[in-house]
Amino acid sequence: MATGRRVSRVAELIKREVSQMLLHSIKDDRVGSGMISVTAVDLSGDLQHAKIFVSIYGTDEARAETMAGLESATGYVRKQLGHRIHLRRTPEVIFCEDRSFEEGNQVLSLLHKLDHERQNKPAASTEKPPVGSLDADL
Template sequence: MATSRRVARVAELIKREVSNMLLHEIKDDRVGAGMVSVTEVVVSGDLQHARIFVSIYGTEEARTETMEGLEAATGFVRREIGQRLSLRRAPEILFQEDRSFERGVKVLSLLNQLSAERAAKESLT
């Protein structure tokens, strides 16, 4: 129980620190500061691995470039996380794109379209 609480706390701290790094410290032009946000961090039970889910706003090309920039910054992020959180061993960092928001918008659009079609059919009868 205490272990899972610690894992959750470390994940939240990593999320906060990486969000801060995206805004102020990662200087790679491919990583647009206003275009990327950390949506979730999943840390393994042994604190050795951290998957950082990011939401990227922009074209497919911009998303690809941003992911390349994030992958290039992985070493910097890992080193900073290790120092800032005073972890004995900094976790391996893996950035992963989170497209759940995009999928949600698509589903909502389809639902609205179905509702409009149903209303149109009902008005004809």
């Protein structure tokens, strides 16, 4: 089994090589339908399985089309990785869509909305309530 440092180095190398393949080697038109970038590679400890996370910018239709193109190109990507990276066994490649950027943007927009609501909300008065009111008894 490979050490943690080796796994991270090989994962980074796979990320770089797959990014280069997406730019230059993969000829499938479906892959080019959305702007795509490799965000991370999750490599198993025995270097046999690689989950490649990709971020796709575009419409939902373009995302689905791009993922279909990537899934059809997994054999080609694995073969090219075998030629470019000299390992005893080339890892099995699985493409996964990474939606963390979208989720992060949604969280940020909600936080901005809350901040905007707080700024527009009238400030609570600092005056003491009258002696006979319920708030004074607390």
